[in-house]
Amino acid sequence: MDGERELALHGIGRRYGVRAPWVLRDVALTAPPGTLLRVEGANGSGKSTLLRIAAGVDRPSTGVVTGRPADRTAYVPERFPPALPFPALRYLTRIGAVRGLTAADARVSALHWLDRFGITGYASTPLDELSKGTCQKIAVAQALLADPALLVLDEAWTGLDAAAREVLDAAVQERVAAGAVVLFVDHDPLRLAAATTAALVLPPRPDAGSAAPAPVPVPSAPAPAAGPADPAAPGAGLVVIEAAGGGDVALESGEASRAADTLRVVVTAGESDGVLRTLLAARPPWHVTGVRTLRGRSAQPAPATPRLDRGSTGAAARAAALLRYQAELVLRSHRWLPPFLFYGAVMAIGIAGGQPLLGSLGYAAALLLPVAAWTVRVCVTTEPPAARACVASAVGTRRAQAGALLTALLAAGALGAVGTLLVTAVSGAHSDDQRTAVPVGAALVAGLMAAAVSVLLGTAVGALTNPPVVRGGGWSVLGTVIAAGAVLITSGSPAQAAVTGLVKGSRTGTVHYPVLALGLSLLAAAAAAAVSAARPPARHT
């Protein structure tokens, strides 16, 4: 991968629950730079699961993945959701920035891929108004934006028209020629057959509790150095096809050899499609377990891709790009409106001009806690899981979740700051009995600190009662309401301490700064965010 380490999967196992059957068991794989690897297996054998783990959008139950280019991995999910509230170009430029491109490069690259897929005319069209096929082109484009060094394609060709399939074929070969690793699943056994350098055949899914048969890796030919194929090289364009379990077949080309029920055919690249068709047409059909080139690559002309000024944005810029993407997603979805309107309405009911300042600040801070938890729910559930997976391939699942939580924290914090300022402006700077004057500046600071306590604890509650920690919608909402109420009224909780400090201070006109409560709520929010980010992401297929 552009001179980096090879991608390796070591002893990968995955099951969806401690008692659930193993979907994958002991899968091992190495893919040096320049590998084009096809993953095969029956329905339900775990192909998508394996691709998600390789792409870093799901985590294995056992084993590790090494050599993944952390900031240059891209993934196309099996189904891309059109429910994203972005126009096509806007979505691509936002994702390009998350993938580390500068704004200018992201736009150039997005326009390039829109053009290559022939959909420039849809640049301003919202994704939810695009046809399924056009939306799939956007799904593929988002993965190709920033020259991925690891590209993972889960049936990415499905839904594309013939011309777009060719564009994707060519793009894959460009990436492989540049030294990237490409892993793919496709229902068409001929897909990129001549260019594929390795295959991994997953065994059928084992029954619960039984050991899985080992996956069958088909070793790849040594990955050639990046650069154009040498058609004059000895063996150039030779393809090895391996297949199992089929019926009688008469091959008109290639050299065939058989061992047990496995057939191996060495054939020129030009004749390989014909051989594959013959094998698949046999009765019973052959199960193609591997297709790889012996030397060289198919010599597809590589259309010019824009030169991107990679590395021009650092970790901080990518984190900012992630927040901008998530904030714009929530803003465009309008799902932020209910909690914000609720906050405004309850503030309007409870706060009146001239009321004692500290008491009103306590009321505002208390209200902020459930509103912050609700905002977290909005921020972690608005992005469809498949779109989240695309983002997670770029930044990792933990950062994608942390980004959503931080977006909620900042949004609720901004709301709380505005609310606190308004309350300070309209309230009377005196104690409850109006005998003691309250210093406005000090009250404002204490009010902002109490609001921060509420926002932090509301974020903690939201993080622990929503996906991926609690996945069921009904349980999530119920859990959020109960937990938010409990945190507010439980004696000794930082929120209760901060709010009570203001309300009690209002009786005597004394300002208490909730310093300890703020420190504790910071710790609670950080711990809850860590728990939430550590949970495996939600299923998306």
Ligand SMILES: Nc1ncnc2c1ncn2[C@@H]1O[C@H](COP(=O)(O)OP(=O)(O)OP(=O)(O)O)[C@@H](O)[C@H]1O
């Ligand atoms: N998040 C999840 N939670 C629970 N079970 C899951 C989850 N994701 C996948 N599975 C199960 O794991 C098994 C393998 O699924 P996967 O989609 O990886 O297989 P596949 O080989 O890609 O299947 P197909 O060819 O039908 O797409 C299936 O039984 C599926 O129901």
